[in-house]
Amino acid sequence: MTASRPVYPTGPECPDCHSSDVVPILYGYPSAEAFEAAARGELIIGGANIDADNPRWGCRTCGRRFSMGDVTRS
Numbered sequence: 908m909t910a911s912r913p914v915y916p917t918g919p920e921c922p923d924c925h926s927s928d929v930v931p932i933l934y935g936y937p938s939a940e941a942f943e944a945a946a947r948g949e950l951i952i953g954g955a956n957i958d959a960d961n962p963r964w965g966c967r968t969c970g971r972r973f974s975m976g977d978v979t980r981s
């Protein structure tokens with residue numbers, strides 16, 4: 908395990924409402940830092956189940972969850 912602070916990049920635009928208030932969805936078992944970041948609204952805790960089809964991004968305006976692939980396909 909590493910103690911380095913993860914970097915939360917700015918997400919893409921929401922494909923539904925075009926809000927830029929999009930944050931990454933974190934899967935797996937989050938660290939205490941990740942919980943704090945989620946409390947600040949910097950990311951979404953997606954749960955422990957890691958699946959290739961999991962959406963990567965969550966819109967905090969409309970609640971839409973999507974992947975980068977969803978954006979490029981549409």
Ligand SMILES: [Zn+2]
Pocket residue numbers: 921922923924925926966967968969970971
């Ligand atoms: Zn949205």
